[in-house]
Amino acid sequence: MTRKIRVLIINCYLDETRRFKGRPHFIPQAVGPAYLAGAFAPQHAELKLYSELHSGPFEDEKLMSWPDMVVITGMTTAFDRMRHMSAYFRTKNPKAVMVAGGQAIRALPERSREFFDYVCIGDVEELQDVVREVFGQAYVSPAMDPRFDLINWMGFIGYVESSRNCNFKCSFCTLTGEGNKYSVYDIDHLARQIEAVGRRTCILFVDNNFYGNDRDFFHAKLDLLKTYWKKKAFGGWSALVTNDFFAKEENLRLARESGCLALFSGVESFDAEQLTRFRKKQNLILPQVQTIRNCLDNGVVFQYGVIFDTTKRSLAEIHDEIDFITRTPEIPLPAFMNLTIPILRTPYFYECLDEGLFLPNTKLRDMDGNTLVLKPKDSVEEVVQFLRDMPTLRGYKRQVAKHAVNFYRHYRKKLTIPQMISAVGNSALLCLPALAHNHGTLFKRGKKSEPRTYVTGSEPIGPLYKPLFSLPDRFQSYFEPTMVTDADGQLCDELRPDLEQNKAVPLARVSVN
Ligand code: SF4
Known part of the structure; x- marks a missing residue:
């Protein structure tokens, strides 16, 4: 047996x-x-x-x-x-x-x-x-169907996936570093996933690029969603699309007619030069504010994030951009704001390495968009202060509150109440930081983490790096942080076999041990 x-x-x-x-x-x-x-x-x-x-x-x-x-x-x-x-x-x-x-x-x-x-x-x-x-x-299960029945953290949202990878090549993106081809699931597999998540308020596609480059599949997907939405299998759906989605007028209408409530798109920056540096040329096709306004006018919430490259842009320029966002009520506030992350294996990672931009003793765990790991254009002290202020947009409170009121006035006839709540929710979280930044820095083992420095070399690694219980000596090194650079800011020897440029291990070659 x-x-x-x-x-x-x-x-x-x-x-x-x-x-x-x-x-x-x-x-x-x-x-x-x-x-x-x-x-x-x-x-x-x-x-x-x-x-x-x-x-x-x-x-x-x-x-x-x-x-x-x-x-x-x-x-x-x-x-x-x-x-x-x-x-x-x-x-x-x-x-x-x-x-x-x-x-x-x-x-x-x-x-x-x-x-x-x-x-x-x-x-x-x-x-x-x-x-x-x-x-x-x-x-082995030959079908490989996801087991949503085993996870207890989906709540009112059902997560499904209709494609993998992306057909664009932005310089900072993990997918560009991995170099895998964009591919789509077959439509029956998607239908099985929707059935498997059961009745939900919202279906959220976890695809990196829901739109992709397969128009027939895109239309088949919308037809399928429309059928399930009309049957009231879910209250609406949301997905991440690339900017080229908005270049075709009918896409928004078709999405709305199949139950689309919100779209997330990687704006990254409102600065054209910065977008060119990121090789994100698809974002330069249409004027960004017009794209966002058009989406909202069609009754679909627009969500986005912005990333700041402090190695190439001054804090004054970045503040100008934040000022522009908070003074433009036609666009929502971003869902997140981060520093650009030099993710391992991406073109941006190698650019930073070649230009000697990494700070000494950079830890992998600090490459999170929230800690300084690259030499900034301004002084480190000024950028640290910016990082402390960024999560709550300190200094912009009045503008943020005014923005929320004006955004509401602008779109109150276009969006439903739940959509409006999700669209202005970012402003509320910024105005009431206790809601968004309940850090819970008191570790449940009774230790409080040391105060942050926001600079990788001195940033504490925190209590998770102290083992829960005593371990054999051979496992002690498992709790030392993975270092990306050494004391001179050069790539660490331990990571060279994986990351040294032109010698990086081709992913297709490596398989199971
Ligand atoms: S469009 Fe998005 S998912 Fe595609 S490469 Fe660029 S950042 Fe990555």
């Missing part, structure tokens, strides 16, 4: 604001674990899923002794957290097979081999190969 195996799938996360609580209300939540769970034959595997983004740091020592296999995934900044997990599980449960995948592992496949039994650099389906090799064919 086939034994039932025990599998724990964890989405690892290190919070950029250094809070130690989960973010249950953050949108979007991580749904990778549900897709990974689809690799296991349900009748032969007992599965448990955990998200550190939703529920905070994973510290359940009892559960660490439970699984036969641990599958961990996470963004690049979560690499250290994934190493911590490996030390914990290898101590409590040496027989457990550690499988790691996701952005962090794709960025550092060679380095990862030291910490995990299986290093997956392909798509989620690669997990089927690992399961087959470790447990046998009987344990």
Whole structure:
């Protein structure tokens, strides 16, 4: 008789604001674990899923002794957290097979081999190969349908995916660094996902580029959504689209007619020079304010983020941009504002390395858009003050409040009440920072994190880098932060096999151990 195996799938996360609580209300939540769970034959595997983004740091020592296999995934900044997990599980449960995948592992496949039994650099389906090799064919699910039934953090939103990767090549984007081709799911697979998430207020597509370059598929998707929306399977849908979506007039109408409530698009900057430097030329096709106004006038909320490159732009220029945004009530305030991140393997990462822009002793965990890791044009002290003020737009409170009132007046007849709440919500969070920045810096093990410096060399690594319980000596190094640069600001030797330019390990070559 086939034994039932025990599998724990964890989405690892290190919070950029250094809070130690989960973010249950953050949108979007991580749904990778549900897709990974689809690799296991349900009748032969007992599965448990955990998200550190939703529920905070994973510290359940009892559960660490439970699984036969641990599958961990996470963004690049979560690499250290994934190493911590490996030390914990290898101590409590040496027989457990550690499988790691996701952005962090794709960025550092060679380095990862030291910490995990299986290093997956392909798509989620690669997990089927690992399961087959470790447990046998009987344990593999051929369908690979996501197991949304196992995650308890979806709430009123149902997350689905209709495509992978992107057909653009912005210089700072992880997807550009990974170089994988844009591809779409078949329409039946999408229908199965919508059925699987069940009745929800909103369906949110986690695609990086919902619009893509396959017009037939795009129209088939909207037809499918329209059918389900009319059947009241969900109250509306939202997705991330690239700027070229707005270049075709009929797209907004078709989206609205199929139940679209909101679209997120990466504006990144209102400065044309900056967009050219980011190789984000698709954002230069239409005037940005006109695009945003057009979207809102059509009854679809427009959400976006902006990123500031303090290596190339002065703080005065950046303040001018914030001033422009907060004085333009036709556009909503951004959902996030960050420093540009030199994500490993991206063209922007190599540009910064070549120009000697990295600060000495840059830690991977600090490459979060919230900590200074690159030499700025202005003084470090001035940029640190800017970083302290940025999350709450200190100095702009009156403008932000005025902006919210004028935005409401402008669009009150175009948007529904829930849409208006989501559109002006960013202003409320900026005006009432306690709502948005309840940092929870008191760690549940009773330690408070040290005050932040916002500069990578001196930024404290925080209490998560202190092991939960005593570990064998060989695992102590798992808790040292991964360094990207050395004391001279040069690429660290440990990362050279993965990242040295022209020698970077081609991702297609690396497979499971
Ligand atoms: S359009 Fe967006 S997803 Fe595509 S490469 Fe640019 S930043 Fe990445």
